[in-house]
Amino acid sequence: xxxxxxxxxxxxxxxxxxxxxxxxxxxxxxxxxxxxxxxxxxxxxxxxxxxxxxxxxxxxxxxxxxxxxxxxxxxxxxxxxxxxxxxxxxxxxxxxxxxxxxxxxxxxxxxxxxxxxxxxxxxxxxxxxxxxxxxxxxxxxxxxxxxxxxxxxxxxxxxxxxxxxxxxxxxxxxxxxxxxxxxxxxxxxxxxxxxxxxxxxxxxxxxxxxxxxxxxxxxxxxxxxxxxxxxxxxxxxxxxxxxxxxxxxxxxxxxxxxxxxxxxxxxxxxxxxxxxxxxxxxxxxxxxxxxxxxxxxxxxx
Amino acid sequence: xxxxxxxxxxxxxxxxxxxxxxxxxxxxxxxxxxxxxxxxxxxxxxxxxxxxxxxxxxxxxxxxxxxxxxxxxxxxxxxxxxxxxxxxxxxxxxxxxxxxxxxxxxxxxxxxxxxxxxxxxxxxxxxxxxxxxxxxxxxxxxxxxxxxxxxxxxxxxxxxxxxxxxxxxxxxxxxxxxxxxxxxxxxxxxxxxxxxxxxxxxxxxxxxxxxxxxxxxxxxxxxxxxxxxxxxxxxxxxxxxxxxxxxxxxxxxxxxxxxxxxxxxx
Numbered sequence: 001x002x003x004x005x006x007x008x009x010x011x012x013x014x015x016x017x018x019x020x021x022x023x024x025x026x027x028x029x030x031x032x033x034x035x036x037x038x039x040x041x042x043x044x045x046x047x048x049x050x051x052x053x054x055x056x057x058x059x060x061x062x063x064x065x066x067x068x069x070x071x072x073x074x075x076x077x078x079x080x081x082x083x084x085x086x087x088x089x090x091x092x093x094x095x096x097x098x099x100x101x102x103x104x105x106x107x108x109x110x111x112x113x114x115x116x117x118x119x120x121x122x123x124x125x126x127x128x129x130x131x132x133x134x135x136x137x138x139x140x141x142x143x144x145x146x147x148x149x150x151x152x153x154x155x156x157x158x159x160x161x162x163x164x165x166x167x168x169x170x171x172x173x174x175x176x177x178x179x180x181x182x183x184x185x186x187x188x189x190x191x192x193x194x195x196x197x198x199x200x201x202x203x204x205x206x207x208x209x210x211x212x213x214x215x216x217x218x219x220x221x222x223x224x225x226x227x228x229x230x231x232x233x234x235x236x237x238x239x240x241x242x243x244x245x246x247x248x249x250x251x252x253x254x255x256x257x258x259x260x261x262x263x264x265x266x267x268x269x270x271x272x273x274x275x276x277x278x279x280x281x282x283x284x285x286x287x288x289x290x291x292x293x294x295x296x297x298x299x300x301x
Numbered sequence: 302x303x304x305x306x307x308x309x310x311x312x313x314x315x316x317x318x319x320x321x322x323x324x325x326x327x328x329x330x331x332x333x334x335x336x337x338x339x340x341x342x343x344x345x346x347x348x349x350x351x352x353x354x355x356x357x358x359x360x361x362x363x364x365x366x367x368x369x370x371x372x373x374x375x376x377x378x379x380x381x382x383x384x385x386x387x388x389x390x391x392x393x394x395x396x397x398x399x400x401x402x403x404x405x406x407x408x409x410x411x412x413x414x415x416x417x418x419x420x421x422x423x424x425x426x427x428x429x430x431x432x433x434x435x436x437x438x439x440x441x442x443x444x445x446x447x448x449x450x451x452x453x454x455x456x457x458x459x460x461x462x463x464x465x466x467x468x469x470x471x472x473x474x475x476x477x478x479x480x481x482x483x484x485x486x487x488x489x490x491x492x493x494x495x496x497x498x499x500x501x502x503x504x505x506x507x508x509x510x511x512x513x514x515x516x517x518x519x520x521x522x523x524x525x526x527x528x529x530x531x532x533x534x535x536x537x538x539x540x541x542x543x544x545x546x547x548x549x550x551x552x553x554x555x556x557x558x559x560x561x562x563x564x565x566x567x
Contacts, residue, residue, distance in 0.1 A: 030391065033387065034387065034391045034392075034403070035402075035403065037384060038384075038406045039406060041443065041444050042407065042410060042444055043406050043409075044425065045421035045425040046409065046421050048425045048428060049417070049421035052424050052428075104316055105320050105321075108310075108314060108317050118559060122552065122555050124321075125555065126548055126551050126552065127324045129501050129547045129550065130547060131504075131505050131543050131547065133507055133521045133528070134327075134328070134524070134540045134544065135327055137524070137528050138328060138331050139327055140528075141327070141330060141331070141334075142326070142327060142330065179323050179324065179327070182323075210306075212305075212309075236414055237414065239414060240416045240508070241414075242508070247528070257414075257416055260416060260420070261416070261511075264420065274424065277420050280414070280416070284413060284414065
């Protein structure tokens with residue numbers, strides 16, 4: 001049963017029996033540590049979360065007997081379904097924007113040469129390190145009623161007066177999420193372009209394919225599956241976000257993430273919140289399954 | 302290149318420029334506004350000064366939030382480093398049956414949205430009767446950053462020749478000696494990069510922290526609370542400092558990362 005190991009085995013074969021017993025104990029301690037800590041810190045909480053979605057709130061206490069009531073409440077309430085599907089669509093649109101804009105930026109960087117290429121790549125990744133709350137805050141500054149966008153549109157005579165079009169609604173959430181999550185799309189798209197063997201692009205050029213033709217028939221088909229995976233990654237991030245809609249969405253920008261979060265805050269119905277989060281998890285597992293299929297297909301073709 | 306292609310590329314670059322404007326515009330705006338007063342929602346353009354930065358030094362709640370953030374980041378990144386190193390080294394030395402399982406578990410919080418990680422830990426802490434505090438926040442951050450450090454260390458370990466480990470064992474070195482004298486020196490660049498990345502993530506982490514924080518807020522939570530009240534030049538000043546530090550840290554991290562990736566062939 002002992003795993004084959006060149007390192008954790010005793011180096012001297014004829015060591016004393018006591019020494020060997022000590023080694024066996026040390027190996028078991030190492031195993032317990034290596035497998036135990038990630039299990040305790042990550043897997044056990046995940047399971048606890050899944051189990052708690054089958055509990056029920058009874059007054060101020062939690063009733064820990066198995067019930068499907070939380071799921072029944074969700075499935076029978078059209079409001080929750082509406083928010084659920086609406087959030088899926090919102091995250092899908094954010095992902096689509098990320099995919100299109102990210103592809104254009106990543107493609108242009110991919111075509112560059114030398115250190116300028118690396119510099120531009122760095123520029124597209126640095127916004128990831130900028131504080132998340134700060135970005136939301138700045139976007140509120142820009143999109144607000146007295147914000148930069150409105151001021152500029154009025155100044156340019158596109159709008160007669162400041163508009164409430166970009167503040168405290170789904171549009172504001174969409175714009176802000178796109179700006180925040182776009183860098184997460186650029187990097188995976190760039191990497192999927194980078195995986196295309198240079199010889200294929202050269203071969204296409206040698207055979208007389210003009211750049212546009214090479215792009216349509218070689219680069220795009222080879223990079224698209226990986227790029228879509230990048231887009232789906234953005235979708236997962238957008239689905240789980242609850243602070244962006246809270247900060248720029250107002251009452252019209254209610255998303256499923258906010259619905260979950262409010263169960264842990266004001267409503268204080270943790271089991272129901274957990275059940276809602278399980279519904280979110282199901283959507284995410286479906287998205288990840290699609291991503292997995294796409295990346296396998298991308299590697300085969 | 303034909304003319305049509307040249308025009309297409311030019312239009313694409315124009316679009317990319319717009320995207321970069323969108324990515325950097327918000328941050329630049331905050332930095333610019335941090336030097337001016339804001340009265341009744343309008344910027345007073347002739348009030349350029351550094352006084353909002355000076356005011357920060359006397360804001361006790363911000364300073365304590367900053368202290369909390371640094372404490373959590375330092376503690377959680379150190380623990381995550383040790384854990385990730387130990388797990389990666391264990392998995393690398395020998396045919397470990399549980400490797401797929403451990404990598405699945407470690408990468409869960411990386412793949413799933415933060416809200417699910419946050420809820421999971423929150424529910425577990427309550428079932429265990431653990432009060433929310435900086436300790437629970439630190440556990441959350443360990444869970445989040447461990448996968449990144451593990452990945453970077455593992456990539457470096459896989460590139461390591463197995464013969465080096467075997468030679469060390471042949472010369473009579475036991476596990477820990479080999480690790481200390483042969484492996485660790487070669488891991489330093491991966492560890493520094495991993496630590497910098499993990500620090501950046503921990504300093505910025507908000508979505509999980511939200512669920513796990515007790516009475517002591519970290520800087521992002523404090524920022525969030527301040528912004529709900531309204532905009533103030535002081536927030537802009539604070540935010541500018543945070544932006545400056547994270548940008549520098551990220552740039553250093555990226556440059557280090559570049560050195561560990563082989564250069565692209567021409």
